[in-house]
Amino acid sequence: MAEPVRDEAQAAKILAELHKMLDSVIIARPAAVRVLAVVDDRNASAQKVAGAIEADPDFSAQIMRLANSAYYGMSGKIGNVGFGVAVIGFSAVRSLAALNATGLDQPDRPKPDGFWQHAAASAAGCAVVASRYGIVVATRSPPACSTTWAPRCSTASTATPTSSS
Numbered sequence: 001m002a003e004p005v006r007d008e009a010q011a012a013k014i015l016a017e018l019h020k021m022l023d024s025v026i027i028a029r030p031a032a033v034r035v036l037a038v039v040d041d042r043n044a045s046a047q048k049v050a051g052a053i054e055a056d057p058d059f060s061a062q063i064m065r066l067a068n069s070a071y072y073g074m075s076g077k078i079g080n081v082g083f084g085v086a087v088i089g090f091s092a093v094r095s096l097a098a099l100n101a102t103g104l105d106q107p108d109r110p111k112p113d114g115f116w117q118h119a120a121a122s123a124a125g126c127a128v129v130a131s132r133y134g135i136v137v138a139t140r141s142p143p144a145c146s147t148t149w150a151p152r153c154s155t156a157s158t159a160t161p162t163s164s165s
Helices: 008-023 030-039 046-053 057-067 081-088 089-102 115-131
Strands: none
Touching: 008 030, 030 046, 030 057, 030 089, 046 057, 046 081, 046 089, 057 081, 081 089
16 A cells, blocks of 8 residues: 655655656557547537547447447448447447547457456446436446457456445
8 A cells, every 4th residue: 555645745756757657658549539538528519529530440430330230229220420429329439439549449458457357346336326426327338248348358247236225
């Protein structure tokens, strides 16, 4: 466990180290970072998000594949990225963009040990906490372990959290 920060000089040194580490982070796909910024804009339309997505052909293809999947019931009916974004929703687009930006969608790129288990547990915990604070949790999401969303997640725990009132 880390020791508490004792003074402002130590805090400044730690902050400088963190900034240096952040500057060294490699973004796998910069267009995905732009998509994240657009999706987080309250005034963004599906067409504006689609414009950001179309800067990356691979990301565009992912969106189209997902939107045309049987899961959304629109197999073969989605002809452009804008309509695809409208079908799958901003939340799903944001999740895909986060995966693309970090490179976690690439099976050949190493992941930290236990990453997917931790991610699934964190998401489940957030859903429990959100419901206790009256935050509406999306009821429709992509299939849990599709290769588009979570490569190698078949080892993730299937346990579901329980809440006690």
